[in-house]
Amino acid sequence: MTLTWEFFTCFLSTAMTTVYHCEATAPPPPPTGLNYWWLDPFTVNVSWQQPRGLQDGEVLYKYRPVNDETDKCVVSTIWRNFTDIFLTEDMGNRTYHVWTVGSKSGDSTRVGITVKTPYPRAEVKDLRCLINSTGMNCSWRPGNQPFTLSYRVCGNSLDEMKKCDQPYSSAASGRTGCYLKVDAVNDICVLLDTGAGRRTFKPAREILSPKLSVTEVGDKFNLSWPPPEFGEYSHWIYEVCYKKCNEPKVCLQFTTNGEPGQMAYDKRCLYKFQSRARTSHYFKEIFSGFGDVVPYGTDEPPDGTLTVVAIVIPVILSACIILSCYCFRRHRSIICPTIPDPSAIFKEMMLNGNKEFKTTPGNLYTPVPEPVEPCKITLSPRKTPDTDV
Structure with missing residues (x-):
């Protein structure tokens, strides 16, 4: 009997503790009756009803746009409504999530509401x-x-x-x-x-692009701009894009405080510049589009000396080689005459002894006989002196 009573007491204590713990950690109910209305063409107000069983001040409410999952966009409020700027330039419709946050019991489930613009979007x-x-x-x-x-x-x-x-x-x-x-x-x-x-x-905040001025200083360019008409900002960032000599476009950035920016200059090329400006990250954003194209310099004709050398000299060398081969084949007998083999001459002398060595045609060089003109001698009659008879 004692054991049964002790078991019943322990079971009842455990059950009561479990129920108390579940009640203490149960999340609060979510907001209900979400609705919205437009305060003006730019501002929307979203509201909801107080959850059942809760009093004002017992809980907080949180909300954020559904398309932005960052914690920075989560906003807490003790009120049961909020206002937000809603522009058609950003999106057509916008959905918000709203939920209840208890001081000790965590967050409720999230309830969504989609805000729609009451008029069609203008097409411009x-x-x-x-x-x-x-x-x-x-x-x-x-x-x-x-x-x-x-x-x-x-x-x-x-x-x-x-x-x-x-x-x-x-x-x-x-x-x-x-x-x-x-x-x-x-x-x-x-x-x-x-x-x-x-x-x-x-x-x-867009401004007209400041007019770019290009001046030549030695082998460099000085790039300068007049101060923009708007704003008392001392530091501007200029982006300069240029093309030269049919090369791909190159873009550079210059951070100036009134002084000109510098870049290298190739005098053989025509440059075409475009530039735009914006404020640095430390100031409110102001920017411009690209301005008009600013040309500078001329394209010099390419140097043809190397081309001529690369084409003419090989042609001349080829012609000389062909002519040399032709002349060599035509006058081969003169340039390279047939020389008798010395060993054959020695062998013939040994075999024939003191006999007269006769060369066969083709083994020895036979000079061409020179023409000999015959010499004719004509005697004139001798005169004798006259004698007296």
Whole structure:
């Protein structure tokens, strides 16, 4: 009886401990009733209901975009809603994950919600926004279409949307655009409405490419640029791409503080330069596209001396060898006459003794007989002196 009671007491204590432990480590319930609405064309608000059985302040909530799995994009909040900037330039739709985090019980399962834009995306091409000291010039293709452009500073939904009051359209370039009176140091959010669709974007800070100046100093080039019109930045990084003498394109980078950059110069080649600029990584990003092509120098005609030497000299040597062989074969009997064998002469002398040695034709050299003119002597009659009778 005692053993049965002790076993029952131990079993009940173990079961109660297990139940208490499971209740203490059970994850909290996930958020429910996720919903969203647009505060303005750039800002969306996502909200959810409080999980059942929990009170405000007992848990935290976390959320992040599904397409970004980095921990840097995980945001914690005690509120049951959040706002985010949502631009059609980034993506068509965006999905968020939201979950509950308990102080001791871990994380709940994640609940997803997909935010969709309430309007179709406007189809425009080659969208560019150039900044200068007075504002921003945004333009795009195709041009000659009706549009409405509005803008404000990003991240501040309380700012009133401003409308473009300086639109333009260029038939020559086929571009349509608008001049914006803004401080380009701030991030600007722009809404472009073409009637057929809308497009929201945050313009990049692009400037006109500074004009490249090329000067020759000895056997080097000095490359210089005027200070960009926008920004009080002292350090700029210039990328220079050039081609010379039909060689592949080469790109170099120069970090300058007002002084020119230098590179080697081959005077036999025509150079074609293009350059662009950007701020260093320590400053807010400002960049330019490649500027116009800047030519310098001329292509000298290639030196033909080596070519002539490589072609003419072998031809001359070949002709000389052929002529030498021809002359040798034609006059072989003179150049290389037949010489009798000395051993044959000695052997013949031993066999015949004192007999007259007769050479056979072909063994000895027989000189060609020289022509002899006959000498004729004519006697004149002798005169005798006259005698007196």
